[in-house]
Amino acid sequence: MRIALDAMGTDAAPTTEVEGAIRALNELGEDFEIVLVGDPDLIGAELARHDDAPLGRIHVEAARERVLHDDAPATVVRRKPDSSIAVGLRLHREGAVDAFISAGPTGAVMAASLFILRRLPGVERPSVGTFLPTASTPSLLLDAGTNVDCKPRHLRQFAHLGRVYMADVLGIDEPRIGLLNIGEEPGKGEERAQEAYRMLAADEGLNFVGNIEGRQVVAGACDVLVADGFVGNVLLKFYESVAQFILGLVQREQRERGLDVAFDSVLRLLDYSEYGGAPLLGVNGVTIICHGGSPPKAIRNAVRVARQAVLSGMVADMASELHDSILPETA
Amino acid sequence: MRIALDAMGTDAAPTTEVEGAIRALNELGEDFEIVLVGDPDLIGAELARHDDAPLGRIHVEAARERVLHDDAPATVVRRKPDSSIAVGLRLHREGAVDAFISAGPTGAVMAASLFILRRLPGVERPSVGTFLPTASTPSLLLDAGTNVDCKPRHLRQFAHLGRVYMADVLGIDEPRIGLLNIGEEPGKGEERAQEAYRMLAADEGLNFVGNIEGRQVVAGACDVLVADGFVGNVLLKFYESVAQFILGLVQREQRERGLDVAFDSVLRLLDYSEYGGAPLLGVNGVTIICHGGSPPKAIRNAVRVARQAVLSGMVADMASELHDSILPETA
Numbered sequence: 001m002r003i004a005l006d007a008m009g010t011d012a013a014p015t016t017e018v019e020g021a022i023r024a025l026n027e028l029g030e031d032f033e034i035v036l037v038g039d040p041d042l043i044g045a046e047l048a049r050h051d052d053a054p055l056g057r058i059h060v061e062a063a064r065e066r067v068l069h070d071d072a073p074a075t076v077v078r079r080k081p082d083s084s085i086a087v088g089l090r091l092h093r094e095g096a097v098d099a100f101i102s103a104g105p106t107g108a109v110m111a112a113s114l115f116i117l118r119r120l121p122g123v124e125r126p127s128v129g130t131f132l133p134t135a136s137t138p139s140l141l142l143d144a145g146t147n148v149d150c151k152p153r154h155l156r157q158f159a160h161l162g163r164v165y166m167a168d169v170l171g172i173d174e175p176r177i178g179l180l181n182i183g184e185e186p187g188k189g190e191e192r193a194q195e196a197y198r199m200l201a202a203d204e205g206l207n208f209v210g211n212i213e214g215r216q217v218v219a220g221a222c223d224v225l226v227a228d229g230f231v232g233n234v235l236l237k238f239y240e241s242v243a244q245f246i247l248g249l250v251q252r253e254q255r256e257r258g259l260d261v262a263f264d265s266v267l268r269l270l271d272y273s274e275y276g277g278a279p280l281l282g283v284n285g286v287t288i289i290c291h292g293g294s295p296p297k298a299i300r301n302a303v304r305v306a307r308q309a310v311l312s313g314m315v316a317d318m319a320s321e322l323h324d325s326i327l328p329e330t331a
Numbered sequence: 332m333r334i335a336l337d338a339m340g341t342d343a344a345p346t347t348e349v350e351g352a353i354r355a356l357n358e359l360g361e362d363f364e365i366v367l368v369g370d371p372d373l374i375g376a377e378l379a380r381h382d383d384a385p386l387g388r389i390h391v392e393a394a395r396e397r398v399l400h401d402d403a404p405a406t407v408v409r410r411k412p413d414s415s416i417a418v419g420l421r422l423h424r425e426g427a428v429d430a431f432i433s434a435g436p437t438g439a440v441m442a443a444s445l446f447i448l449r450r451l452p453g454v455e456r457p458s459v460g461t462f463l464p465t466a467s468t469p470s471l472l473l474d475a476g477t478n479v480d481c482k483p484r485h486l487r488q489f490a491h492l493g494r495v496y497m498a499d500v501l502g503i504d505e506p507r508i509g510l511l512n513i514g515e516e517p518g519k520g521e522e523r524a525q526e527a528y529r530m531l532a533a534d535e536g537l538n539f540v541g542n543i544e545g546r547q548v549v550a551g552a553c554d555v556l557v558a559d560g561f562v563g564n565v566l567l568k569f570y571e572s573v574a575q576f577i578l579g580l581v582q583r584e585q586r587e588r589g590l591d592v593a594f595d596s597v598l599r600l601l602d603y604s605e606y607g608g609a610p611l612l613g614v615n616g617v618t619i620i621c622h623g624g625s626p627p628k629a630i631r632n633a634v635r636v637a638r639q640a641v642l643s644g645m646v647a648d649m650a651s652e653l654h655d656s657i658l659p660e661t662a
Contacts, residue, residue, distance in 0.1 A: 231562045
């Protein structure tokens with residue numbers, strides 16, 4: 001197995017990517033290799049700084065351009081065909097690698113993935129999934145901001161994408177699918193939510209557990225939380241900020257009492273780098289998107305997730321599930 | 332000034348209401364009286380238990396029925412015309428009192444207020460406002476779940492209702508109006524948010540500060556946060572649960588270290604009973620809605636808010652502002 005890693009994506013590229021790749025190769029098993037995509041001179045210089053790099057499992061693919069935050073996502077493949085994002089994704093499409101990881105600008109990675117890998121049949125809107133920490137296992141939020149103004153049928157497609165991801169990558173056999181709503185009863189919420197409820201409840205291929213209110217999210221009431229990307233994105237950003245706000249208040253109060261409190265376990269729970277990046281679900285390939293500020297650990301964990309997605313045959317499973325569940329209704 | 336207080340609303344009615352009323356009368360000034368609406372025998376027995384009740388400023392209005400949680404809100408005025416909610420609101424419409432407070436079922440208080448008090452001209456959807464604690468002063472969230480599937484023009488009406496409320500009741504002269512969205516730029520978000528942005532930005536009567544992302548809410552980036560009630564309600568319920576979740580995690584971690592931490596100031600900030608209930612804005616009167624689980628302090632604070640709304644002429648100010656800003660466009 002080969003995993004392509006955009007070496008030019010993080011704010012500290014390629015230092016972070018090279019270190020993350022080496023950690024992944026040394027810690028996650030011997031059954032895969034990594035193709036670092038980017039400036040060969042910079043990558044080579046970084047590799048030379050590590051004496052534990054398993055060089056026989058590391059390849060470098062030259063890409064002379066780098067995608068920046070102000071590059072328009074929609075035109076990045078055409079305008080920067082030799083960027084690390086475009087080069088890495090073409091390797092994936094051609095079968096030279098089995099997965100692609102990037103910490104470059106999310107919009108550009110998404111748009112390039114759609115353009116180069118294409119959507120799976122039955123998926124109208126691929127979606128970037130994000131994990132929400134809960135009192136139990138983390139919930140996969142779909143959609144977390146990629147798609148606004150979704151139709152109910154898009155939410156049902158998200159549910160199937162999330163189902164396969166949780167089963168194949170996280171090993172949760174029958175993941176509980178919840179619909180973000182403002183009440184528990186089926187008739188609650190906006191029109192879209194009511195219609196989505198009916199579609200999800202009627203779908204025998206889903207373990208639909210019903211509406212999930214805002215207050216139930218952190219209790220871990222479902223494994224996949226389906227929502228329009230507008231409310232999903234508000235929720236996601238709000239979560240991070242409320243958590244930090246509360247921790248800040250607690251810390252101030254304790255300091256005023258002369259106490260110094262540590263929040264190690266809480267901060268670890270809230271640390272996105274533990275979760276290994278956000279998968280772009282619904283394209284014909286494995287794309288994992290990392291924060292631009294990712295530390296090496298986050299890159300390592302993204303490799304872990306990508307490897308598991310490949311080993312489990314996630315893309316083939318998604319294609320097959322969509323073929324059986326979604327396509328018959330759109331034919 | 333007379334304020335009607337539904338004495339049969341809280342889970343511990345009328346004990347809580349009577350105690351809250353007495354505290355309000357003794358603590359908030361001499362310029363108002365309270366009309367307790369409900370079962371006269373129960374209210375009389377409660378009053379007899381207090382030796383500090385200023386009986387000359389307390390009146391009792393008999394209401395023989397009580398609205399329960401499973402009463403359908405839409406028909407409660409017709410089916411229970413002698414309920415404390417219907418009786419209290421009729422007193423308000425007839426001018427016998429200047430405001431109405433209830434901790435009864437929110438839907439019933441809302442529906443009865445709309446039916447009996449009627450909407451102000453220019454308001455299509457009255458809205459229950461709720462306060463979100465922030466690092467600065469609390470933000471008034473409109474809508475917090477009353478109205479889903481709002482149109483952009485409804486959001487603009489919420490903005491004006493919130494503006495007058497914050498100016499008159501909280502004394503914030505030019506409250507900052509923010510639009511809940513998933514990015515800061517004008518073109519961000521769902522279609523409704525984009526159109527609402529244009530309407531709010533074009534409205535010279537509003538101090539519109541632009542889009543507010545989920546992460547900016549707790550920073551206190553605006554005084555009035557305008558949103559559709561679907562995302563508003565998700566946000567509100569999520570806030571309470573995330574805060575409790577984080578505090579629980581912190582507490583567990585400290586206990587494992589043998590530390591006992593207190594969160595007094597944090598809990599006070601998050602304590603809804605400090606905020607004095609949720610105003611129903613857009614009806615031709617002052618209706619304040621309290622939680623069913625309110626303690627006496629919350630009732631006392633609701634009286635404080637109702638009194639301030641009456642003193643400031645809030646309803647007349649709202650009518651006048653809507654007449655000048657909203658009505659010309661709908662004529």
